Amino acid sequence: MTKLIAIDPGHGSDTYPPNKGVPGMAEHSFNAAVAHYVKPLLESSGFQTMYTQTPNASERPLRQRTEDANHRRADLFCSIHADANANSSVRGHWAFYWHTSELGKRLADVWSHYLSRETGTHHRGNVGSKPNHWTNFHVLRETRMPAVLMEHGFMTNPQDLARLKSDPFRRQSAVALAKAICDFYGVPYKGEEGKRYMEVQSRVLRKKFEEVINDGANRGLIGKSIPDQYEEGKLPVDDAIAAVAAIVTAKPGSTIPHAxxxxxxxxxxxxxxxxxxxxxxxxxxxxxxxxxxxxxx
Structure with missing residues (x-):
């Protein structure tokens, strides 16, 4: 059976300011980029994927994100983040998993191995999250599948920040995550082989599709990069479907209770x-x- 991977780009485009970022970089910009890059890599290797929230869009509540993953019976939950610390000398990557989850720990360890190998960054060690502790993260506590919260570096460290802002590092981070998941399940990593892009043949339908995604981006329902990717011929089919679904489900409808x-x-x-x-x-x-x-x- 094909495995379903829940990709959770941490936070949202509306969370910085006031927090979840540093001058020069909103955390979500990193999280969203890695989420966007890793999705087609996983799909090319035979996995199904789902976003818990649309990259580069307003944040969805944590409860909705974990409930969606649980409802769809995702096999893994990968929460993508960048860290911060009051001490600017603190640097490196680390991951968190629920303390009773052996599979979560194994995924965290495999991911750390591949991120170090792909990027050469310092590994701080992984941590088991526990109740009544600062590591009691909702996405690890409330998910019913192996889940890992991945911190790729510290925005508050100058060296880490330079990497986090770098597109090559973001792409390398996506490759590391995809390779880790392939290793976790014992399947070959295929890169971007077989990737399909959105292409609308009908001139009339193409114009309508462009109007819909441009309007959705202007209203903040989908990421502003979606129309640009489509125009460049680089919008994956699954991303196009997810974008249209986000726009359609946001419209006023008959689901409002009569009262x-x-x-x-x-x-x-x-x-x-x-x-x-x-x-x-x-x-x-x-x-x-x-x-x-x-x-x-």
């Missing part, structure tokens, strides 16, 4: 909301905006 439809209709008409994502939690920033639009601030 709330009247209020939603009034809110849309008065400009409080555009009617999208009605069944998703609101961020603090969105709540402040709603209050401002209704004259409560």
């Amino acid at each position: 709330h439809k009247s209020a939603v209709k009034k809110a849309v008409a008065s400009g409080v909301t555009n009617g999208e994502r009605m069944n998703e939690p609101a961020t603090r920033a969105q709540v402040m905006t709603f209050l401002d639009r209704t004259g409560q601030l």
Whole structure:
């Protein structure tokens, strides 16, 4: 049976500022790039993949991300991150796994081996996450499959930061992760062989597709790199499908409970909301905006 790998690009494009980054680099920019690069590498080697959240888009709540992976019965959960520390001399990569998961520990160790081999970066050692400890990470505690949270380096260390901002390092990190997963399952790594890109033959449908993804990118529903990749002929088919799905599911629809439809209709008409994502939690920033639009601030 084909294995399903859950790719979790840590945080979202709306998390820096105020945190999850340093001057000169938002953490998510690194996480999203590695997630984007590793997906086709895994698929070419015979794996199925899923994003827990769209790269370069607003952050989804942790609970939704782990529930999605659990619901789809993913076989592995890989959370991609870059680290930070008050001490700027702290550097190197390390990984976290749930302390009772032998398979999680094995994946963390295999990943560390390949990242060191591909990039030459310092390995700090891997850590078993535990309850009532600072390592009690949601994505490791609440997932039902082997899960690893991977910290590729410290944004607060000048040498590590230079690497994290480098596109070659991001690509090498993706290769290391893909090779680690292939090694974990004992399958050959095939690189980008067999990769399929999105190509719409019909002129009418092509124009419509371009309108949809450009509109989705402008509204922040998908990453702004998606239209550029398509224009360059480098948008993988699966990424195109995921982008359209993200746009379609964000539209106002009939899934709003009947008891709330009247209020939603009034809110849309008065400009409080555009009617999208009605069944998703609101961020603090969105709540402040709603209050401002209704004259409560």
